[in-house]
Amino acid sequence: MSTAASNSPMQFVVRPSEDRGGDNHGWLKTFHTFSFAGYQDPKWSSFGSLRVLNEDRVEPKTGFGTHSHREFEIFSYLVSGELEHKDSMGNTEVLKRGDLQMTSAGTGIRHSEHSHGGKQVHFLQIWSVPSTRGLTPKYFTRHFTDQEKQDKLVRIVAPIGAPGVTEAREAEGPAPVHSPLTLFATIISPSKSVVHTLGSKKVHIHVVQTSGYNTGKSSGASIRLNGSTSISEGDAVFGTGELGDKIEIENTGDIPAEVLVFDLD
Template structure:
């Protein structure tokens, strides 16, 4: 029966650091945090959950090849890059940079409030692509109690290769990213097409370096007897057998859960 399996990635086991201006968690090896058991999963290479203090941030630095997307949870993120893009991103924004042959950019907290965002990196299927930049907006109402695709491969239905537009941001990786705000008691299903997946519960209630607390969800599937409970900051690796499966998430706590789900081909 079991074609969908989970391996938990507990919040307190991730890399974390408090630099004063930056409070961060690393799901995969990054910077000073290195763990050979958590280097990459399919095309997914980085999930950093960052909180940046007002008027501070990451100064101008360079990237090549990786596709880098920022998912803004709260506050305002100021983006500037060598392609001439300058933008302030607010809650609900999804900004994607395909670094390709090389770009430089900076990311800083804009205004008087901390910015909380997830920075995610994936590997494209083709090297040395022309750098591109995309922005998408997704409201809380759009994500309420449903899975909304916010990133999807170029050529997928509803994906438009334009700088601004509706629908998912176009990525050159074998990755689809869904987001939801699941209210207490709600049960959501999402078919997975790839052979792998990853789920992450966003730390919306605050930076917590200890055991995960906050919103609580239970994950499972239509082709598995396995179930796993996750709280804010927790995640799980998902593997699928032949024929795919439908991922199931149920909010079993008393707080709305913001959750990201990766379908990895």
């Protein structure tokens, strides 16, 4: 559905969580915002440079075996549990809550991802289309604490060349991406709000499904945008507007809400 935000020229399209693709494969419980693998819907194929947003839960001692990627920027946002990453560039790492891992696949890489330890791992797998093809593959990690994200938007991914972005493998500040994409993360307390100012003409907002796997109508955290558009965990919003437009993201529920905000060209 389309909803005009009050007192704003912005237009929002809400996609409810229960309308996402994906399936329960036993070892993997997954939701797909965009067409992916066996889920194909031409209405939901991409948004700006954003091509994949999967919310994955991988059971203990299972995972994605070694497979290939090329010509995508691939990043993982860890929600809970531990994710073991290995790749053909020689990187081996266990990622935990607060970690952001980015692989610029470029001309081609091979990697595997498995649940590490005795608990399910819950993470978001995000792909974007690079502005330049044929790049040399690279790997980056960043860490952002819950305290840093508490009731404020933290820039965790930004284009190479943007202020504060370094191409060091590990560093403070946002992870570099070869796409016109900036990603912010926040954890909003009940009755609190944050305000996002558009740095482009497209915005995508995703409410992380932190309260547990639920294939029905969203429950858990509740969010209201610009005083009128209400969404819940797992729901997504696709927004269009003008540079400088503002979005107030308000937590109207009684538990913290973890929210990702993408600025996109």
